[in-house]
Amino acid sequence: MSWSINEVARASGVTSRTLRHYHAIGLLEPAWTADGGRRHYEQEQLLRLQRILLLRELGLGLDAIGEVLAAQDGAAAVDILRRHRSWLLAERDRLDRLVATVEDTMTTLEKGGTMTANSMFAGFEQNPYEDEARARWGDHAIDDATARMRGWSKEQADQARSGFGAAMTALAALRADGVPVGDARVQEVIDEHYQWICLFWTPNREAYQGLADLYVDDDRFRRNIGQGDDALVEYLRDAMKAYAVERLA
Numbered sequence: 001m002s003w004s005i006n007e008v009a010r011a012s013g014v015t016s017r018t019l020r021h022y023h024a025i026g027l028l029e030p031a032w033t034a035d036g037g038r039r040h041y042e043q044e045q046l047l048r049l050q051r052i053l054l055l056r057e058l059g060l061g062l063d064a065i066g067e068v069l070a071a072q073d074g075a076a077a078v079d080i081l082r083r084h085r086s087w088l089l090a091e092r093d094r095l096d097r098l099v100a101t102v103e104d105t106m107t108t109l110e111k112g113g114t115m116t117a118n119s120m121f122a123g124f125e126q127n128p129y130e131d132e133a134r135a136r137w138g139d140h141a142i143d144d145a146t147a148r149m150r151g152w153s154k155e156q157a158d159q160a161r162s163g164f165g166a167a168m169t170a171l172a173a174l175r176a177d178g179v180p181v182g183d184a185r186v187q188e189v190i191d192e193h194y195q196w197i198c199l200f201w202t203p204n205r206e207a208y209q210g211l212a213d214l215y216v217d218d219d220r221f222r223r224n225i226g227q228g229d230d231a232l233v234e235y236l237r238d239a240m241k242a243y244a245v246e247r248l249a
Contacts, residue, residue: 002031003046005039012049019049027066028052055169064170064192067185071173086227145200156199163196168225171239172232181239190243193236205248212240 009016022028023039028049030039041049048069055065152160170189179186197203203211215221216230216237226233 002040002042005030005041008041008046008049012046012053014049014053022049022052025062025066027062027069055166064166067188068170068173071170071177071179071185148200152199159196160199163192163199167193167196168232168236171236172229175232175235181235182242186239187243187246190239191247193240194243194247203248205244208244208248209241212237212244215240 003011005016005019008014009019019028019039023030028045031042031045032040034040051069052065055068149160167189170192171186174183174186174189181187194203194208197208197211215225216233222230222233225236
């Protein structure tokens with residue numbers, strides 16, 4: 001069974017022009033091309049388009065999406081989608097909590113009532129580890145991070161929201177493909193992780209290596225990052241340490 005480019009455009013919400021662009025840059029090849037140049041797609045291509053759109057939702061650019069797909073080509077499609085699904089479900093749960101808070105606020109205001117401070121801010125992301133972080137790294141570091149966040153541009157805020165998830169998705173694909181942590185492709189992803197960290201603070205070699213160890217040694221970080229895949233967190237740690245040795249002072 002196959003679908004024309006117009007049928008795929010209608011079903012996916014991706015314009016025909018965008019599909020042609022994906023073809024031109026080698027991101028999504030059609031299954032075959034009819035006389036006159038009309039592109040046609042089969043299930044394999046639709047699954048690939050779904051992966052492209054999922055990665056785009058996670059904030060990746062087209063170049064990064066191409067690298068992730070190339071690394072994933074040998075992996076099982078279900079395993080790949082399962083990991084994407086976990087990130088999307090987490091984001092859906094976060095948005096559901098915010099929607100519930102906004103709806104409660106609207107209902108209360110319409111009835112002329114008053115909300116408590118706790119209920120008014122339910123669902124907004126807070127840092128439950130702030131006191132611990134201040135004890136570990138000091139007030140200056142935490143206050144500096146807060147000041148940086150207030151000065152973010154829209155692009156930086158978008159990067160802060162999606163950067164870590166995008167890096168982990170790319171790393172999971174590279175590890176599944178057996179790519180060593182010192183490989184340039186892995187180190188490019190780690191550089192994106194480092195730039196994400198630098199939105200909040202700028203670690204030197206020792207600090208970045210310490211953060212790498214923390215990801216594995218602290219149960220909370222390991223569970224949240226790996227979602228049960230401890231080997232992936234260890235892969236991240238080893239790649240971060242290699243990056244620190246090569247690129248940081």
